[in-house]
Amino acid sequence: MIARARQGDREAFDRLVESHLAHVWAVVWRIVRHREDAEDVVQEVFLAAFQGLPGYRGESRLSTWLHRIAVTRALNHLDRSEERMRRMSESLEEESADGLKHADVRAAGPASAPPSPLQALEARDLARRLAECLGRLPAPWRVILALRDVEAHSYEEIAGLVGVALGTVRSRLARARLALRQCVAGETS
Amino acid sequence: MNSGMDTHPRVLVSALLDGELSPQETALVERHLAGCPSCRELLEDYRVIATSTASLATPPVAADLRTRINHRLDAAARSGLLQPWFRPRSYRLALGAAAGVVLVLGLWIFRQDNTPDRGAHPKVAQTTTESAPPAPAARAADGVSIADAPRNEPEVAAGANGAPDHRGGSAQPQGRVVYSEVPERQDSVAPGKREEVLREEATGMTGKDASGPAAPKAVGLERATEASGAVAPAAPPTASFKVAPLLGTTRGRILLFEFPDRVISLSEDGTLSLSSGQYACTVRAGLPGADREVARLFGLASQEGARDTGSRSRAGSQNASIAGAITLQDERGSTLRATGGEIAREIDTATALEMDARLRTLMRDRYIALLESRCGAVPQAVRSR
Numbered sequence: 001m002i003a004r005a006r007q008g009d010r011e012a013f014d015r016l017v018e019s020h021l022a023h024v025w026a027v028v029w030r031i032v033r034h035r036e037d038a039e040d041v042v043q044e045v046f047l048a049a050f051q052g053l054p055g056y057r058g059e060s061r062l063s064t065w066l067h068r069i070a071v072t073r074a075l076n077h078l079d080r081s082e083e084r085m086r087r088m089s090e091s092l093e094e095e096s097a098d099g100l101k102h103a104d105v106r107a108a109g110p111a112s113a114p115p116s117p118l119q120a121l122e123a124r125d126l127a128r129r130l131a132e133c134l135g136r137l138p139a140p141w142r143v144i145l146a147l148r149d150v151e152a153h154s155y156e157e158i159a160g161l162v163g164v165a166l167g168t169v170r171s172r173l174a175r176a177r178l179a180l181r182q183c184v185a186g187e188t189s
Numbered sequence: 190m191n192s193g194m195d196t197h198p199r200v201l202v203s204a205l206l207d208g209e210l211s212p213q214e215t216a217l218v219e220r221h222l223a224g225c226p227s228c229r230e231l232l233e234d235y236r237v238i239a240t241s242t243a244s245l246a247t248p249p250v251a252a253d254l255r256t257r258i259n260h261r262l263d264a265a266a267r268s269g270l271l272q273p274w275f276r277p278r279s280y281r282l283a284l285g286a287a288a289g290v291v292l293v294l295g296l297w298i299f300r301q302d303n304t305p306d307r308g309a310h311p312k313v314a315q316t317t318t319e320s321a322p323p324a325p326a327a328r329a330a331d332g333v334s335i336a337d338a339p340r341n342e343p344e345v346a347a348g349a350n351g352a353p354d355h356r357g358g359s360a361q362p363q364g365r366v367v368y369s370e371v372p373e374r375q376d377s378v379a380p381g382k383r384e385e386v387l388r389e390e391a392t393g394m395t396g397k398d399a400s401g402p403a404a405p406k407a408v409g410l411e412r413a414t415e416a417s418g419a420v421a422p423a424a425p426p427t428a429s430f431k432v433a434p435l436l437g438t439t440r441g442r443i444l445l446f447e448f449p450d451r452v453i454s455l456s457e458d459g460t461l462s463l464s465s466g467q468y469a470c471t472v473r474a475g476l477p478g479a480d481r482e483v484a485r486l487f488g489l490a491s492q493e494g495a496r497d498t499g500s501r502s503r504a505g506s507q508n509a510s511i512a513g514a515i516t517l518q519d520e521r522g523s524t525l526r527a528t529g530g531e532i533a534r535e536i537d538t539a540t541a542l543e544m545d546a547r548l549r550t551l552m553r554d555r556y557i558a559l560l561e562s563r564c565g566a567v568p569q570a571v572r573s574r
Contacts, residue, residue, distance in 0.1 A: 010262075013262075014255075014259065017255060017258055017259075018255065021250055021254065021255060021258075022250055025247070025250045025254070026247045029247050029248065030245075030247070035248065035251075039251060039254055039257070042254065042258070043254075043257060043258050043261045046258045046261075046262070047258075047261055047262060047265055050262060118234050118237060118238070123241075126237070126241055127241060127244075127245055127246070130238070130241050130242060130245060131245055134242070134245075145242060146242075148207065148239075149238070149239040149240075149242040149243050150242060150243050150245075152243075154209070155204075155207070155209045170200055170203070170204050170209065171200050173203055173204075173207075174199050174200040174202070174203035174204070175200075177203050177234075177235050177238055177239075178199060180238050180242075181231075181234050181235070181238060184238075185234075
């Protein structure tokens with residue numbers, strides 16, 4: 001089927017779309033977390049895949065190849081969006097040492113910390129709040145969280161995908177988790 | 190890497206969860222954890238967040254998303270944004286229909302020519318062979334392959350007209366989106382390779398001349414540069430234009446200008462795609478006033494103009510290049526109006542000439558700079574127009 005699609009057989013490509021749509025959608029959704037935007041990106045992914053198919057040599061699984069296109073397209077989408085660019089610049093400013101101290105103070109809590117509000121949440125509430133808070137996270141943080149916690153990429157892979165230094169991945173991921181923790185736990189207090 | 194190590198090693202705790210610490214760092218953090226309840230709690234919260242995030246449900250795929258993908262593919266193909274070998278399904282149907290017409294016509298001619306001898310000789314097979322020269326079309330109609338379908342004419346014409354040849358032996362045509370493969374185990378891929386692929390992905394190009402104008406910003410490159418302390422490359426004028434979204438993201442009607450040496454697709458949202466020889470690039474103008482000029486072009490294409498009554502002869506060869514070159518399509522790529530065609534709603538030649546002139550002005554004043562910022566120098570054939 002792949003060979004036929006590479007030859008421009010549209011019906012074969014339609015079947016490939018059918019087979020991989022759910023996977024591509026999931027990948028894009030986890031990064032973009034906005035239905036209309038994610039749908040636009042998914043369409044871009046398959047258009048780009050069709051265009052790039054002649055260059056696909058079968059050295060990796062098609063799903064892996066599509067996965068990569070989906071991730072990079074989703075990242076490009078976030079970069080393109082002016083609103084997200086604004087949020088991105090704000091969030092990067094927050095990555096100053098002051099910002100880290102601020103996060104540390106909140107995260108550290110008193111020496112004899114009470115049981116974590118986050119851990120006390122029912123699974124359903126936790127999932128709902130996590131979903132809400134993920135949508136509020138600055139895009140660069142959400143992307144790295146998705147690539148690590150959902151896609152299970154290594155730090156090195158994430159650094160390559162996002163185009164940042166390894167240390168930036170490490171610190172940004174920690175800050176994202178801290179921010180998420182604060183956001184989720186903050187709603188309980 | 191102080192990371193708050195003087196108080197609580199938040200960053201290192203996070204990395205510990207992911208198994209991304211060196212043995213020395215791991216020992217350091219574990220020692221801290223042994224005496225710090227709040228950090229142990231933090232680690233547990235990180236773990237909860239990680240596992241819960243991974244298990245968050247994904248909303249179902251919209252029921253019509255597949256249909257929309259198909260529409261986008263068709264629209265992109267019709268507006269010349271896909272590879273030359275790709276044609277929308279309607280094209281294949283048209284080829285099949287054409288082959289059928291040729292076959293029926295051939296049979297009819299055969300029967301007319303051979304009526305006196307009907308039944309005398311088994312000539313049908315022979316005549317069928319003679320009247321079916323478009324074999325590729327017939328195969329395409331069968332869905333076997335459209336690889337033999339006619340190639341994109343501008344590519345052929347560009348070479349014939351002496352337009353700059355950008356092929357240069359490259360395996361992939363310049364200016365096209367090509368996704369490099371990565372091995373199955375991505376951790377075996379060098380980061381440099383991934384960044385290279387990412388840059389190609391972000392720019393929507395491969396094979397671009399590295400010495401060309403400022404490359405468009407790839408994902409995170411600025412941040413990477415910032416982190417490494419390197420000098421940032423000259424940035425494209427991002428404040429004055431917004432790089433067009435990639436394929437299939439245009440909105441509104443499409444004006445398609447199919448000239449022998451170039452194909453230009455202009456969407457109502459200001460997205461312009463240029464294909465000339467091996468050069469292919471898409472940009473979107475975001476400058477003040479761009480919309481008015483683009484809207485004017487679409488207004489011209491939509492207006493009820495006078496039928497050609499001599500204007501063709503007045504403009505001579507210029508008209509010849511315009512005739513049949515301009516098509517107004519809806520968002521899905523269906524033809525609404527065209528020049529030189531036989532459809533009921535035709536763009537008259539005088540209007541086509543004005544549209545051509547306005548397009549050239551738009552290209553000269555606006556789009557060529559954007560195209561070159563994003564994809565490198567446009568072919569001379571386009572620049573000299």
